[in-house]
Amino acid sequence: MAFLTVAGVTIPVAANSVRRDEVVIGDAGRTFDGTFRQTLRNRVWDFQGETPPMDSATAATVYNTLTSSSQPQTVAGDLVSSSGGSISGFTEVESFGAIMSGSTHAPVIRWTIRQSS
Numbered sequence: 001m002a003f004l005t006v007a008g009v010t011i012p013v014a015a016n017s018v019r020r021d022e023v024v025i026g027d028a029g030r031t032f033d034g035t036f037r038q039t040l041r042n043r044v045w046d047f048q049g050e051t052p053p054m055d056s057a058t059a060a061t062v063y064n065t066l067t068s069s070s071q072p073q074t075v076a077g078d079l080v081s082s083s084g085g086s087i088s089g090f091t092e093v094e095s096f097g098a099i100m101s102g103s104t105h106a107p108v109i110r111w112t113i114r115q116s117s
Helices: 056-067
Strands: 019-030 036-050 073-076 086-101 104-115
Touching (some): 056 086, 056 104
Antiparallel strands (some): 019 036, 073 086, 086 104
């Protein structure tokens, strides 16, 4: 199984670039007497990472996959589930840049996937 697929397209992931954060959805505050109160509605995951340097054709495919829909997409792979499951998630490209790879510039994409609640 691939490490990360979005809508059936394998997304290359650079080594040691992935971060997973828990996002708490709800409200927190203090009451009139100073007591802390919290209303927890849900917990979802944010995944962030980047691709390794790649050729232009692969970069275009990855970029188009990550930006093609404003609706949640099917996200699968070892990144989101060790048992082969999948999640529904919103994908976003944080930056699209290039780094020197040998004597040419190679595209690198920094991405975020937020699990839909």
